[in-house]
Amino acid sequence: MRTTSFDYTRATSIDEALGALASGAQVLAGGQSLLQSMKLRQASPQHLVDINELDELRAVDLEDGGLRLGALTRIAELCVIAEVAAMFPSLQQAAKLTADVQVRNRATIGGNLCFANPRSNMASTLISLRAEVTVRSDGGSRRLAVEELFSGYLQTVLSSGDLLTDVHLPDPGRDARGAYREISRQPNGVPVVNVAVAVAEGRVTGIGVGGLGVRPLRARLVEEALTHVDVNDPRAVDEAAALLAGDLASTEPLSDMHGSAEYRLEAAVVLLRRLVLATTNERG
Amino acid sequence: MAESKTTITVSVNGTEHTCQVAPRTLLVDLIRDDLRLTGTHIGCEEGICGACTVTVDGELVKSCLFLAVQADGKDVTTVEGLTPKCGTSRLQESFRGNFALQCGFCTSGMVVAADALLRENPDPSEQEIKEHLVGNLCRCTGYLSIIDAVRAAANQEVTS
Numbered sequence: 001m002r003t004t005s006f007d008y009t010r011a012t013s014i015d016e017a018l019g020a021l022a023s024g025a026q027v028l029a030g031g032q033s034l035l036q037s038m039k040l041r042q043a044s045p046q047h048l049v050d051i052n053e054l055d056e057l058r059a060v061d062l063e064d065g066g067l068r069l070g071a072l073t074r075i076a077e078l079c080v081i082a083e084v085a086a087m088f089p090s091l092q093q094a095a096k097l098t099a100d101v102q103v104r105n106r107a108t109i110g111g112n113l114c115f116a117n118p119r120s121n122m123a124s125t126l127i128s129l130r131a132e133v134t135v136r137s138d139g140g141s142r143r144l145a146v147e148e149l150f151s152g153y154l155q156t157v158l159s160s161g162d163l164l165t166d167v168h169l170p171d172p173g174r175d176a177r178g179a180y181r182e183i184s185r186q187p188n189g190v191p192v193v194n195v196a197v198a199v200a201e202g203r204v205t206g207i208g209v210g211g212l213g214v215r216p217l218r219a220r221l222v223e224e225a226l227t228h229v230d231v232n233d234p235r236a237v238d239e240a241a242a243l244l245a246g247d248l249a250s251t252e253p254l255s256d257m258h259g260s261a262e263y264r265l266e267a268a269v270v271l272l273r274r275l276v277l278a279t280t281n282e283r284g
Numbered sequence: 285m286a287e288s289k290t291t292i293t294v295s296v297n298g299t300e301h302t303c304q305v306a307p308r309t310l311l312v313d314l315i316r317d318d319l320r321l322t323g324t325h326i327g328c329e330e331g332i333c334g335a336c337t338v339t340v341d342g343e344l345v346k347s348c349l350f351l352a353v354q355a356d357g358k359d360v361t362t363v364e365g366l367t368p369k370c371g372t373s374r375l376q377e378s379f380r381g382n383f384a385l386q387c388g389f390c391t392s393g394m395v396v397a398a399d400a401l402l403r404e405n406p407d408p409s410e411q412e413i414k415e416h417l418v419g420n421l422c423r424c425t426g427y428l429s430i431i432d433a434v435r436a437a438a439n440q441e442v443t444s
Contacts, residue, residue, distance in 0.1 A: 001329050005287050008307035008353055028351075035310075035349050036330050048307070050354060100419025102334060102397070105343045106350070188418050 003038035007047040011054060014136065014165070020049040022138045022161040027051055029072060029111030032103050057110070057165060065171030071110025071133075071164050075122075076101065078109065088129060088169055090178030090196050094121040097180070097188055110164045113149060116156045116215065118254055119190050123150070123216035125180050126167065127208030128196035134166040143168070147208070150215035153254075173200025177279045181271050182210075185258065192259045195271040199279040202231065209244065211259075212268050213251030221246045222272065231280040234273075241273040292356035296321065297365030305352040312336045312347035314355070315362055323363040323392045327421070334420035337393035338362050344400045346419070363392035366399050375399055375437040384433035386424035394420050398434045407438050 009025065011017035021027065026045035028034060029052070037043045051057060057072040060081060067083055078084050078095035085092050098104055098112075098121045112122045113133065126146040134143050138161055146167075151157045158164065172178070178198040182191035193211035197204060204226045207219040221243040229236035245265060253261035289304040296319055303318055312329075315321050315338065324347060327333035331349040338347045339361045366373055372380070376395060385391045394417065401408055401416045408416065413434045414427075422430060 003308045005306065005308050007288075008290065008351070010353070010356075031351070031354075032331060032349050035351070039330060050351075052354065100334070101400075101416055102337055102344045102346045102419045103331065103349070106345055 001039040003035065004041070004044045006045055008050065009047070010050045010052075014054060014056060014163070017049050017051050017054065017163055018136060018138050018161065020047065021163055023047075024160060025049040026160075027111075027114070027163060029114070030074065030106040030108040031111075032099070032107040033111070033115040033117070051163070063168065067169045069109055069167045069169065071108060071166060073109045073167075074105060075099075075107045075109065075112070076104040079104065087172050087176065088178060090128065090180040090198065091122075091125050091169070094125040094180040094194075094196065097121055097182060097184075097191075099188055109167055113146065113167070114156055114158065114164055116150050116154050117190070118150070118153060118213060118215050119192070119194065119211040119258075120216065121180070121182065121191065121194060121210070124194050124208035124210035125178075125196040126169075127216060127218045128178060128180075128198045128206040129169050129172065129208075130198070130206050131170070132168045133164050134168070135162050136165050137161040137163065141165075147216070147218040152252075153214040155215075172198065173205060175202070176200050179275050179279050181275055183267050183271065193264045193268045193271065195268055195275055197272070197275040197279050202280050203227065204231065204276060204280065207272065209247070209268055209272070211254060212244075212264050213248055214254050215251050217247060217251055219244055219247045219272070226276065231276060234277060237273055237276050241269045241276065244269050244272060290353050290356075292353055294352075294355045294358060294360060296360045297362060303352070307351065307353055309352040310348055311338070311340075311345075311350040311352050311355050311360070314352040315347060315360070321362050321364050323367075325389055325392055327389065327393075332421065333390070333393070334397065335390050335393040337396045337420065339396065339400060344397055361396075363396050366395060373399075374440055375402065375434070378433045378437035378440070379430070382429050382433035382436055384425060384429040390420060390422045390424075394422065394430060398430075398437070401434070402438055408434070410435065 025047040028048040057070040180196040182194035184191040198206040210216045225240035255261040287306040325335040327335035336347040
């Protein structure tokens with residue numbers, strides 16, 4: 001299989017990359033999704049700007065009690081970075097369940113978000129952690145929440161001149177106990193649905209759900225309901241988890257060969273209930 | 285219209301090559317078509333089967349999801365690079381001895397991936413081998429003999 005032909009620029013600075021993007025180029029990060037979709041002619045960019053040599057996009061720094069991850073941080077790195085394991089265990093779990101070692105060695109956190117697959121492990125987990133991204137363009141830079149990044153199926157709100165440069169994970173809080181679970185057809189396959197829950201001091205602080213709608217979503221109604229109930233009471237947690245149907249109203253439901261919309265909702269509610277009970281209770 | 289080509293210099297199995305490649309040329313095509321190293325196989329060509337697994341600067345990648353131009357200035361190792369001048373490596377011998385191949389199509393990718401595992405972790409558990417090889421598909425063996433082969437090669441490594 002061949003992609004259509006394209007021009008290639010290996011960027012040596014962020015400014016050079018931004019210049020190419022402003023003149024219509026598209027970003028090549030890890031390429032693990034993009035090259036596949038180009039072979040299938042789902043994407044046919046005329047010009048790719050390769051950002052893989054931009055070391056400034058690979059920095060991992062502590063930041064205000066949280067962590068800043070450069071957009072080029074590979075998924076394989078998320079599996080081994082000590083700060084990720086200690087502060088954001090759900091992100092490490094989600095990374096380890098992503099594809100295989102070959103793909104994880106190339107795939108990047110920024111590329112994964114920009115490809116905007118609603119079934120992405122990273123997206124739902126980062127939403128649960130209330131992560132934000134920095135987006136740069138010729139005109140300057142801006143920051144937005146990961147949950148606001150997605151506009152539709154495989155679509156983001158980014159415009160053609162934009163480059164996602166950093167992912168910011170805020171302070172997870174005291175006694176943080178996030179977790180990630182998924183249902184997939186085969187080990188490490190792209191999940192049919194996935195759920196990530198972030199917890200601090202026994203209270204749920206964020207819930208991200210993937211594979212339910214055409215874009216990953218934050219389960220705000222469930223989060224809100226859980227602040228009012230005793231999370232040790234399985235029936236109360238059940239009732240709160242069932243509100244996920246209402247959260248899905250914020251986007252179009254996803255229904256395809258991997259699972260019907262009805263199945264996905266039911267499976268996501270079950271995962272959500274189990275995760276909340278496991279992360280908020282000492283006995284798990 | 286002739287496609288514009290870029291000159292790249294890439295080291296493959298320790299030998300430096302200077303090649304002209306179009307941006308859309310995949311690393312696997314450079315390896316097989318231009319360098320005639322046909323040990324690296326093309327199975328699915330969409331990043332699923334792992335038959336095209338090689339290492340770039342020591343990291344396992346699928347060479348069908350890697351552009352040849354991106355290998356400029358890098359060190360690539362294919363299955364040929366893991367094979368001694370005479371005979372076979374201990375891991376390859378273990379694949380043979382444990383009947384870990386039938387048609388052999390997946391084997392080069394399996395060997396490259398398993399070799400990388402043993403370098404990183406000389407004594408992997410069965411679970412670690414399974415997790416490491418999840419990106420390499422085999423349609424003949426049912427995988428059990430492959431896991432045995434990697435375990436046996438590791439045991440020899442550890443006891444020798």
